[in-house]
Amino acid sequence: MKAFLDILEQLYRKILLGATLENDSHDYVFYLSLAFSDQDCSDCSDNLDVEGVHRPSSVHLATVSVAPVCLKRHSQMSSTREVMLLQLTVIKVMITRTLSVETEFHAKEKYRDIIKILLKSSDIDSKLTCMFQNLDKLLSHMAAKCLALLLYFQLREKITLSNSWIAFCQKNLSEYPERDKALYCLSTLTIVMKEILKDTCSQKTEILKQFLTPFNTIFEVFYNSLFSQHFENHQDFSKIVNSLICFLELLELLIASRIHLKLHFTCQRILFLKPSCVLDVISWPVQAFVKRKFIIFIKKCLLCKVGEDLCRGSVPALMPPDDHLDVDMLALADAVLQAVDLGLLRTLSVHGKPSHFGGDEVQPGWEHVPGPDYVILRAASLLIIRSLEIKFQNCASADEMKVDLQRFMSELLTFLKRHLQPSLQSHNLCEWLSRVFVEQDDDMLEAAKALLGIYLKLTRKCEATESLTQEKEMWNHHTHENGYNPHCIFLFLLKTIVFDSTVLLDFLISSETCFLEYFVRYLKLLQKDWDHFFTVCKYFDVTESKDSVNIYCCISSLVQDSSSNWTEPGPLAVLSHHRNAHACVCHASDASSEPLNQIVLSKEAYTTLPANSLSPCRASPSLVDYDSSDDSEEESTNQRLANSRLTSFHQEAVKKIQDRIGTSRGEKELSLKPQSRPLVPKESNTPFSVDCDLASDSTASQVGICYRTVKCFEELRGAIYRLQKKNLFPYNPTALLKLLKHVEAIYNKSLNPLYNSGILFPQTVFP
Structure with missing residues (x-):
């Protein structure tokens, strides 16, 4: 017995390293044949002979000098369980090594020969199937894993699948829930599907066809039986839950193969043909995590993201x-x-x-988070x-x-x-x-x-x-x-993201989100719908002001020269009363006998950004510093000078505006303290426009959320340009750079007086 275990352990170590085996293949098959009865290994020598497998006269495996592996020693391996687990592990590792491209050719050929002999001589698939219902869960799991890999090996080698195993699965799936072995069939089928989808061989589609053909109609029968169950007829809910979770995993793989491999078997379309069955589970009296799994599954189906981890990424954007x-x-x-x-x-x-x-249960010692x-x-x-x-x-x-x-x-x-x-x-x-x-x-x-x-x-x-x-x-x-x-x-x-352009850059570089597609489509919309965007920005500025009150209350206070405690309406209310506001502003202009463009809202009504927010600021550190130290000194210096000029020009513009307003009205009536929101420049007529009715001067600088957005775009364009110049950007961003530059041009055009004078957005170091 000791010699038998020594050989198995040495065989495991050599295969684990991908070493070539020297002995005859039949000698190794003898030690891998599952012929044990459930008894002590002291009697195993009488049970090792199986039909078609001869006992080797001697097998000598050279000792391999490797670090000790996590195997139980001989004194502990005294039962059939440990021996069978070791056999299953050796078979599993041997198949994995055979299918790996990293295994040396001669070693791979030897492994392949051993597995083929094992499949022909020992009826191993039937023996593994019998182990499914073993009370030992680890042994049952290893048997299912080993059988799945053997089935996948047969598919890869174009070996006909065992009719006995196909019949076993068909019978148990079609007679669910009367048969209690369906769960083991689902587990084995799921593992085979995963191996097929993970494979990189060019025959993947043909392999899947061969595998699904015997089960195409059986899956539909099982689908109907599983989702038509009534809970009042079952006392053991755990059986239903286990079946639901296991089949859900297989169903996801079937749909993933449908999307990625362009097959159209009925079993791959069953969800789309009868979607209400799966949706009904959400209303079933099952645990919350089951409902959560089904909701996420349907979401992934609608987004075409099922099986993306196994299929080496999401579906390509340019698929036919x-x-x-x-x-x-x-x-x-x-x-x-x-x-x-x-x-x-x-x-x-x-x-x-x-x-x-x-x-669903909170473990002792963990606090429930509301x-x-x-x-x-x-x-x-x-x-x-x-x-x-x-x-x-x-x-x-x-x-x-x-x-x-x-x-x-x-x-x-x-x-x-x-x-x-x-x-x-x-x-x-x-x-x-x-x-x-x-x-x-x-x-x-x-x-x-x-x-x-x-x-x-x-x-x-x-x-x-x-x-x-x-x-x-x-x-x-x-x-x-x-x-x-x-x-x-x-x-x-x-x-x-606190207007952090480096976060947008991370999104653009990453392949884990659809940000590039979304961003390009939005920039194209922004060029056509700039007036609407600009109006929305003004609403954001109003609602974000800490001390903001109703704009129309402030305008009325100029007309009536009295205060009133109005409640600030939302932007939508502002839109609906636009015409009334315009009439109030005109009346205020007449009553004050001053030009309309000199009417300025009080600080309480329209505060402005702090002075330091005119310069690029961050509330949190950037995810990645793309302005790395390998930039040339001249380029870095020029960029810092450009940013400094831009900041000083904006501060100077705001100061000029404030000084100009201060000379036209007394401090008692209008506050000239540093404001934290921009005075809105005149824009073209739009359906929801507030126009110059809320503006202080035609030369006012927009330094609110619109400015911060365009500034973020400018920083993003500069970062992309620098990466492109060093060939570090993962794709050609020329079209994206043009879109960003065009948006900046539209913004500058809307501030035409300052733009023409060169105050806003001076020429930077990138085109």
Whole structure:
């Protein structure tokens, strides 16, 4: 017995190192054949002979000088269990080494020969199947893992799969839940699917076809049986939960293979053909972590991100169109929206105990952290947004799109208001996205991109049917009250990262988010919709002022020369009363007998940024310092001088404006203390424009959120340019640089007097 264990251990060590084996392959098969009965190993010498496998006269394995491995010593390996675990481990490592490209050719050929003999001579798949129901969970798991790798080896080597094993799986899956071995079949099938998707060989699609063909119809039968269960008929919920979790993993792999390998088996489409079955699980009386897994799974399906870790990244952006997949995605999106219509969000619980390692119970000594489950909030939000985007891609009616958008976004915002603390502010509901997704960059950008796609689709439809200013005004108002205005969403995103251009640069370089696609589409929109963006910036400046009060109250105070305690309305209220405000301003101009452009809001109404905020500032350190020390001294010096000039020019501009205003009005009436918000320069007429009614002077410098946004763009463009010049940027950013530069030009043009005089945005060290 000692010699038997020594040989197994030495064999394990040599295979672990990928060493070549010297003996005849049949000699090694003898020691790997699973022929033990459940008895002490002292009698194993009588049970080692199996049909077709001869006992070797002697096997001598040269001792390998390696560090000790984590194996139990001979004194501890006194039972059948340890011997079988060691055999299964050796088989598993041998298959892994055979399929590895790093294994030396002659060693790989020897391993392959041993495995083929083992498959032919010992009926090993049947023996492993019998071990599935072993009470020892480790032994059962190792048997399933070993069998899956043997099956994958047969697929790779174009060896016909065992009919007995196929029949075993078909019987247990088709007779669920009466049969209790379905879980082991699912586990084995899942491992095989993972190996296929991880493989880099060119025959991956053909291998998958060979594997799925015997199970194509059986999976559909099992799908129907699993999701049609009634809890009142089951006393053991754990069996259902285990089956749900295990099948969910396999279902994700099937859909991933559908997306990445362009196959169209029925078992790969079963979710899209019957999506309500999976959606119903969310309302089942099961643990919260099960519902969470299903919601995340559906979200990943809608985003085409299923199996992305196994398939070496997400789906390429330039893949050829798949009409069949588009039809299936539309069916899934319609099912999600129908479930929301039926009250999915109203019944979804996001409170309760936080989950730890897939469970719901808080361990002793851990404190319960109050608050909602943001994982579910994010997933539920993306379900609705992405489903709307998919549906609108196939919708021709602008009116139908508006009705659906208002209905479902209202449902979503109502759902979020119940759980977010503090609750969303009614004056700008677009804040919801940055609040919900602040801890998950990739999902936040997916949501922003989807909402931008919805906005662009609706805009094109509305432009074709609407031309009146009033209709456009109502359309912009609609985007605000339903929380999908693209400019608000982008500004809230910039506020979340404190206008740090290096964070945007990290997003652009990283392949983990869709930021590049989203950013390019937004910059193109910004060029066409600058007036709307500029107006939104002014609303942000008003609502962010610490001491701000109703703008129209301040204007009225100039007219009536008295104070009143008005409550500040939100930006949407400002928009709806724009015409009244304009009349008040005109009346104030007449009453004061001074030019309109000299009327300045009081500090309480419109404070300005601190002086130091005119220079590039950071509330937190940058993620990466891309202005590294390897820059040339001349370039670094020039950049610092340019930044210094820009800061001083802005400070000088503000001082000139303040001095000019101070000479026209007394300090008693108007405050000339340093202001923290810009006075709004005159802009072109827009549906929601506040124009010069709120401006102090036509030469006023915009140093609020609009300035900070464009300044962030300028810093980003400079960083990209420097990286490109050193060939350090991962792709060609020429088109992106042009877009950024064009936005800066539009901003400078809106400040034409200062721009022409060279005060704002002087020539920097990059073009």
